[in-house]
Amino acid sequence: MYTPKISIVIPVYNSEQHIKRCLISIRNQTLIDFEAIIFDDKSTDNTLEMVQDIIKNDARFKVTINQKNYGVGKTRNLALKRATGKYILFIDSDDWIAPTTCEVLFENAELNKLDVLEGDYRTVYEEEPLHDIHIHKSGSIQILSGIDYIEKQPFIGAVWNRLWLRDHLKKFSITFYEDISYGEDVYFSFNGIYNANRIGKINFTFYNYFQSENSLSRTVVKDQHLRGLLKLTEYFRNSFNNSQTKKQRKVFAKMLAKCMVHANKLLRNSESETSNLHHELRKETNTSLHLLGIKFLQTTEIHLLGRLIFLVSPDFYNFLFRIKTQISKF
Known part of the structure; x- marks a missing residue:
């Protein structure tokens, strides 16, 4: 043939x-x-x-x-x-x-x-x-x-x-x-x-x-954007949960972090903050953040350097966040 x-x-x-x-x-x-x-x-x-x-x-x-x-x-x-x-x-x-x-x-x-x-x-x-x-x-x-x-x-x-x-x-x-x-x-x-x-x-x-x-x-954020990102975030969260090795977890954590950073951007620019998809994506983002061991911070509280650190290495961001939490107790 x-x-x-x-x-x-x-x-x-x-x-x-x-x-x-x-x-x-x-x-x-x-x-x-x-x-x-x-x-x-x-x-x-x-x-x-x-x-x-x-x-x-x-x-x-x-x-x-x-x-x-x-x-x-x-x-x-x-x-x-x-x-x-x-x-x-x-x-x-x-x-x-x-x-x-x-x-x-x-x-x-x-x-x-x-x-x-x-x-x-x-x-x-x-x-x-x-x-x-x-x-x-x-x-x-x-x-x-x-x-x-x-x-x-x-x-x-x-x-x-x-x-x-x-x-x-x-x-x-x-x-x-x-x-x-x-x-x-x-x-x-x-x-x-x-x-x-x-x-x-x-x-x-x-x-x-x-x-x-x-x-x-280049168009305004619509439901199709939210729906697509919601499915991707769910996929990478489930894959992270099912990872067998440290290397796999690192890769899926990276992709999950990228989804969450992008989700925050879409949610800020969404046409409707009252839509079911808007609430579902925000809920999924919080669930994923909790899974990675990072307390959810509102977007306005995350300065640019923090967002970049989170995107590159969720584990390092988590480490810095824990240090900050411990320091604030004293």
Whole structure:
């Protein structure tokens, strides 16, 4: 059975303004042995017509239309089931990649026998002039186990700046949360990296992450933000509880701390402080803080340095808090 080198997964929904740039960047790849799996999540604009016009006569592109609007998590999962490539690369429909992306990522993943390979990205804002990127600086590649990588890295959320070995994803049944539309990529990336024996980081900026005024991360906090973060916080709290080793506890404590810091930010900017989701997330945050042995302090009482210490090392923050408590008794 023929196996493409890379399966490129592109979920699309009402993307008529930007889909052309995305698909052309894929069509222009220097590595031609790929399949592009496009799942249209029941768009209501002209996205589908534009897609079909751009990819006509190119058998590498395969289009599927969802029966209804499922959301990005389930749409990506459906595309993963359809994928046949050795590696998986995710691209969002309003983003685009450098021409040598597939070639460079595939060669480095194969050479180093990696489960996951990470490159770099740049954020492009709508109001900025656009220009292409072709940055590939040679040098040694750093290879770590997944759990060591998580200990060292400040951010692991995105799925699109990494190449994923499909057999690795299948072995550990790594999929996206389907019932949330915010944070589903954090769950996927964490599990994909955590279970990896070999993850590499290459000095290669290939991905253009486009941010418009309507992008999710630039809009007001809504219930979908709270719902997604609530589920992630619950997941990392339960994982922390079930950890078997000190190293596992450290990793899950780090992720749980990140969720709680982000939760405090969302709660301050939430549209409604009276919503059930608002109260559920605040309750979950307090439960998690108690679990880590840290007395909950109101956000206004935590100065910037304290928040940074808490984010980097919950154990050290707890240690400092206990010292402060003991001193205050005298």
